[in-house]
Amino acid sequence: MKDLRRLVIFLFLFCVFHCSLPAALAQDGTDRMPAFRDPKLPIDRRVDDLVSRMTLEEKVSQMMNGAAAIDRLGVPEYEWWNEALHGVARAGTATVFPQVIGLAATFDEKLVFDVADVTSTEARAKHHEFVRRGRRGRYQGLTFWSPNINIFRDPRWGRGQETWGEDPYLSGLLGSAFVKGLQGNDPKYLKASSAVKHYAVHSGPEPERHAFDAIVSKHDLQDTYLPQFRMAIVDAKASGLMCAYNRVNGLPACASNELSEILFKKWKFDGHVVSDCGAIDNIFLRHKYVATEAEASALAVKAGTDLTCGREYRSLVNGVRDGLITKAQIDKAVKNLMKIRFRLGMFDPPEMVKYAQIPFSMNDRPVHHSLSLEAARRSLVLLKNQSNTLPLRKDLKTIAVIGPNADDRDVMLGNYNGEPSVWATPLEAIKKAVSPSTRVLYSKGVLPPDQPASPDDLQDDAIEKAKQADAVIMVMGISPRVEGEEMKVKLDGFRGGDRTDLSLPKAQQELIKDVHALGKPVILVTMSGSALALTWENENLSAILHAWYPGQFGGAAIAEALFGDYNPGGRLPVTFYRSADQLPPFDDYKMGGRTYRYFRGEPLYPFGYGLSYSRFEYSRLQIPTTAAVGSDVNLSVMVKNAGKVAGDEVVQVYFTHKTASHPAPIRSLVGAQRVHLRAGEARIVKFKISARQLSLVLRSGDRVLQPGVISFSVGGEQPGFTGSADANSTMSISHDVKLVGKGIALPE
Numbered sequence: 001m002k003d004l005r006r007l008v009i010f011l012f013l014f015c016v017f018h019c020s021l022p023a024a025l026a027q028d029g030t031d032r033m034p035a036f037r038d039p040k041l042p043i044d045r046r047v048d049d050l051v052s053r054m055t056l057e058e059k060v061s062q063m064m065n066g067a068a069a070i071d072r073l074g075v076p077e078y079e080w081w082n083e084a085l086h087g088v089a090r091a092g093t094a095t096v097f098p099q100v101i102g103l104a105a106t107f108d109e110k111l112v113f114d115v116a117d118v119t120s121t122e123a124r125a126k127h128h129e130f131v132r133r134g135r136r137g138r139y140q141g142l143t144f145w146s147p148n149i150n151i152f153r154d155p156r157w158g159r160g161q162e163t164w165g166e167d168p169y170l171s172g173l174l175g176s177a178f179v180k181g182l183q184g185n186d187p188k189y190l191k192a193s194s195a196v197k198h199y200a201v202h203s204g205p206e207p208e209r210h211a212f213d214a215i216v217s218k219h220d221l222q223d224t225y226l227p228q229f230r231m232a233i234v235d236a237k238a239s240g241l242m243c244a245y246n247r248v249n250g251l252p253a254c255a256s257n258e259l260s261e262i263l264f265k266k267w268k269f270d271g272h273v274v275s276d277c278g279a280i281d282n283i284f285l286r287h288k289y290v291a292t293e294a295e296a297s298a299l300a301v302k303a304g305t306d307l308t309c310g311r312e313y314r315s316l317v318n319g320v321r322d323g324l325i326t327k328a329q330i331d332k333a334v335k336n337l338m339k340i341r342f343r344l345g346m347f348d349p350p351e352m353v354k355y356a357q358i359p360f361s362m363n364d365r366p367v368h369h370s371l372s373l374e375a376a377r378r379s380l381v382l383l384k385n386q387s388n389t390l391p392l393r394k395d396l397k398t399i400a401v402i403g404p405n406a407d408d409r410d411v412m413l414g415n416y417n418g419e420p421s422v423w424a425t426p427l428e429a430i431k432k433a434v435s436p437s438t439r440v441l442y443s444k445g446v447l448p449p450d451q452p453a454s455p456d457d458l459q460d461d462a463i464e465k466a467k468q469a470d471a472v473i474m475v476m477g478i479s480p481r482v483e484g485e486e487m488k489v490k491l492d493g494f495r496g497g498d499r500t501d502l503s504l505p506k507a508q509q510e511l512i513k514d515v516h517a518l519g520k521p522v523i524l525v526t527m528s529g530s531a532l533a534l535t536w537e538n539e540n541l542s543a544i545l546h547a548w549y550p551g552q553f554g555g556a557a558i559a560e561a562l563f564g565d566y567n568p569g570g571r572l573p574v575t576f577y578r579s580a581d582q583l584p585p586f587d588d589y590k591m592g593g594r595t596y597r598y599f600r601g602e603p604l605y606p607f608g609y610g611l612s613y614s615r616f617e618y619s620r621l622q623i624p625t626t627a628a629v630g631s632d633v634n635l636s637v638m639v640k641n642a643g644k645v646a647g648d649e650v651v652q653v654y655f656t657h658k659t660a661s662h663p664a665p666i667r668s669l670v671g672a673q674r675v676h677l678r679a680g681e682a683r684i685v686k687f688k689i690s691a692r693q694l695s696l697v698l699r700s701g702d703r704v705l706q707p708g709v710i711s712f713s714v715g716g717e718q719p720g721f722t723g724s725a726d727a728n729s730t731m732s733i734s735h736d737v738k739l740v741g742k743g744i745a746l747p748e
Contacts, residue, residue: 037074039348046347047338050075051331056317059334063306063313065274066138067337077136078341080274080307084144084182084192085162085416086115086551087372088122091139094418095122095368095552099480100148101529102379102414102548104164104573105610107650108674109177115375116181118368120192124358128350142344143193144182145242145274146416149175149228150203152530152574153594156586157204158483158497161414161529161549165573166595166607168224169669169693172231179236184355190343191355195240196232198276200259201225202244205586206486207496210278211286213247214589218701219663221248222748224591230267230748239271239340243305245279252283255299264304266748272336275300277309298324306333364421369553376550376557378648378674381570382543382611383534389521389543391564391613392471395435400469401427402462402515403476403508404448405527411448411479414529414549423552426475426525429559441465445474446507449491450481454507459514466515473562474515476508477527480549484529502533502580509536516540525558531576535604546572567613569648569674571717576605596718597665606718608652608669614643614679616716621733623712629705629741633694636686637714637733641677649716650674651685655694658736659708662698667718670694694739695746705744711736 035041036050051059053073061068069077083089086097097103097115106112123142130140149171152160164171175196184191201214201221216225232238241263243254251258254275263269283289283296290296294315297308301316302325319325345353382390392399405411407427413420424432431440445462446454466472478499482489487497493505503509504526513536516522523543526532527550537544545568547558560566575596577583582601584593591598596607620638627633639649653671657664671687694710695703713719715732 036347039352043339043342046342047335050338051334054334056320056327056330059330060313060316062334062337063308063316064311065307065309078346079136079138079141080143081138081309082123082141082144083139083416084119084123084146085148086414087119087418088126089139089416089418091126092419093364093421094126095364095372096413096418096420097372097375098379098551098554099161099414099529099549100163101152101161101165101573102550103375104170104174105381105548105570106375106378106674107170107571107573107672108378109173111375111378112174112177113181114371116178118371120182120184121358122363122368123192124355125360125363128356128358129360143195143240143340145195145197146182147175147178147194147196148198149196149232150198151224151228153203153224153589153591154583154586155502155531155574155577156499156580157530158206158487158499159204159485160574161480161483162416164228166575167573167597167669168227170573170672172228173672175228176231176236179232179238183237183239186354188343189345189353189355190239190340193239193340193344195242195274196229196238197242198244198253199229199241199263200244200253201248201589202246202253204498205496206498208587209245209486210282212587213250215249216589217699219697219699220589220591222701222703223665223697224597226262233263233267233269239343241269241271241273243273243275243279245276245282247287252279252287252289254279254305255283255289255296255303257303260304262748272306272340273304274307275305275309280305280308280310280312294319294322294324301325301333302329306336369422372551373553373556376554377560377566379548379550379570380557380561380568381546381572382561382568383546383605384538384541384544385611385613386542390523390545390562392523392562394433394438394563396438396470398439398441398469399430399434400441400443400465400472401430402443402445402466402472402474402511404444404446405477405479406442406444406475408448408479410481411477411527412550412552412554413480415480415484420552424555426555426558429555430473430562433559433563433565441468445511448479448481449494449505450479450489459511462511463514463518466518466520469520471521471523472515473523473525474512475525475527476504476512477532478505479527480529498586499530500580502531502577504532504534504537512537512541523562525562531574533577533579533604535578538604564613567645567647569610569612569650571608571610571650571652572605573607575599575603575607578602578604597668600666606721608650608717609721610650610717612643612647612649614641614645614647616640616649616677617642618715618731618733621714621735623735624737626738626740629707629739630691630744632691633689633737634686635689635712635714636684638682639675639677639685640682641679644679646676646678648674648676652715652717653687653689654713654718655689656711657696657706657708658711660696660706662696664696667713692746703746703748705739705746707739707741707743709736709738
């Protein structure tokens with residue numbers, strides 16, 4: 001009787017366990033665990049096994065951003081769409097870092113890695129909490145369509161704020177650091193999946209983004225538009241890529257065999273490709289490249305676009321039946337997608353995936369707030385500080401704070417942002433920073449540019465308060481409500497999210513002039529996601545601090561800089577022009593006359609520019625006088641803080657090929673390190689410049705190393721800029737190196 005009871009219990013438990021598994025998990029007629037469920041097997045084998053069990057309809061259902069559940073296989077639904085440009089976005093409370101263009105201004109690779117690492121930590125914390133609650137919707141997954149590494153080729157582009165600036169090397173360096181921080185360092189599992197975007201040449205104008213054809217030379221494509229993508233994919237191993245809305249030389253980016261050949265054959269990319277949202281529709285509806293959705297979908301998949309952000313790929317089932325695409329081509333795309341989900345640990349026991357152990361309590365932590373504040377500090381760029389106007393004394397009798405951005409929380413957040421739990425606007429932080437006896441008077445002065453014309457009494461109020469002040473802090477600029485992604489904005493100076501005028505809004509310009517006429521010290525703080533033409537302001541005001549869209553603690557960082565608790569050391573990742581008149585037409589994608597690499601005019605402030613409260617000296621440059629073509633070049637320089645306060649210096653290395661026989665940039669950044677030095681401290685800073693960084697791109701698009709003379713410049717800004725009269729501006733040291741030997745062709 002006892003043995004019979006044991007047998008009954010055994011059979012009961014056996015049935016309970018096996019009946020809880022989906023019936024289709026053992027299609028071979030046995031009760032063995034299917035290969036895709038075995039975490040001990042290689043991922044490729046598991047992926048092959050899982051995809052082999054799917055029907056055509058099930059496979060296609062996995063190729064859209066809202067991937068359907070396949071219950072019979074135990075595959076849950078999954079939403080691929082998630083955003084994390086500068087913190088986890090659109091998923092509730094999260095730490096909000098400075099907008100990407102501000103992170104670029106830090107010139108700080110380690111800081112950017114840390115920001116991305118914190119972002120993926122919060123992403124994991126959120127994702128697993130969502131899953132515990134049975135939620136698998138948009139902005140709740142682990143596949144992030146970040147970073148945006150398009151080149152900010154023209155300051156009028158509204159989405160340029162999402163990028164790492166105008167330079168391919170800096171964009172690649174910082175974008176790669178972001179990819180690495182987001183994806184983690186586990187040899188088997190991804191912390192999160194990073195999809196770099198938008199491939200390729202996507203940089204406005206926004207109102208035409210679904211239909212424009214970016215006509216680019218082979219030289220510009222390889223010299224400017226693609227190097228940062230190569231760095232993120234080949235060096236940083238990004239696991240995803242998003243293709244763009246536009247055409248490139250007549251071919252829709254998401255169906256371009258030319259772009260695909262570079263991506264897959266030359267760069268050996270083995271991740272997944274997702275379309276921008278609605279880009280497959282564009283192929284037939286707006287580009288008119290083919291006639292039907294099925295043709296557009298088939299072309300995109302065959303070119304390597306595995307996933308559509310949209311529903312267009314529903315047509316692929318009929319596309320197979322109509323001979324537009326094969327089952328094998330469908331299989332390849334689905335395998336690329338499922339491999340990402342396996343690499344994220346979604347089919348393995350949580351205890352095997354170290355990132356799955358991150359608890360929800362790791363979201364929005366105080367230590368993450370501290371990093372956001374530090375990032376905001378390092379993003380600040382001091383543009384002018386005549387006669388050491390800054391820092392201000394904290395014990396002034398009265399300070400007037402004037403401007404529409406002084407107490408606007410939205411302006412600090414940029415776009416694609418999360419929701420902060422705490423924050424500090426400039427006005428709030430200034431009030432906390434000054435001595436208890438100091439009066440702080442506030443006036444908006446003018447309404448934000450997205451609102452109607454400012455009433456006279458608002459401007460009168462600002463003038464009256466400025467008259468009472470010992471110093472006036474004017475917090476001006478634009479906002480993410482008027483510059484950004486495909487916006488319905490029709491205002492003077494703006495068009496559909498882009499800008500038509502680089503100056504401050506006219507009402508702000510007039511108020512600044514009126515306040516300046518009072519004879520008071522005026523400190524201008526500007527916020528924007530793009531370059532501003534501050535020509536009059538630079539000529540007439542004594543101090544200007546640029547703060548971008550600085551994140552949730554941007555106000556605190558601004559106040560620290562204004563009153564000397566922090567010494568600003570950020571640098572411009574874009575050229576600040578004197579006006580849009582200095583630029584070619586916005587819809588011209590030729591690089592001639594654009595960015596510091598090809599612009600021959602006199603900028604207001606050049607790429608790499610930024611002042612400090614301290615003064616830095618350069619000496620003892622060590623660099624060879626000759627080097628073999630194809631060899632790396634090592635150099636070092638002594639940097640000394642010759643000022644009275646500690647501060648950061650961004651040491652920049654530029655090179656110019658003085659004997660180039662083909663189109664070449666005026667100069668190119670090839671090295672950047674941000675170093676902190678105490679007053680009086682000196683340090684040797686070393687660089688290793690790779691041979692590839694010294695290469696040239698021919699008109700044919702081929703990349704080569706050529707013998708000849710190259711000039712290196714090492715300093716705190718570009719060589720030769722004479723626009724700053726400030727005594728604290730840094731110096732540069734130049735040195736020529738002769739490259740000897742035969743020319744070498746380099747692979748892309």
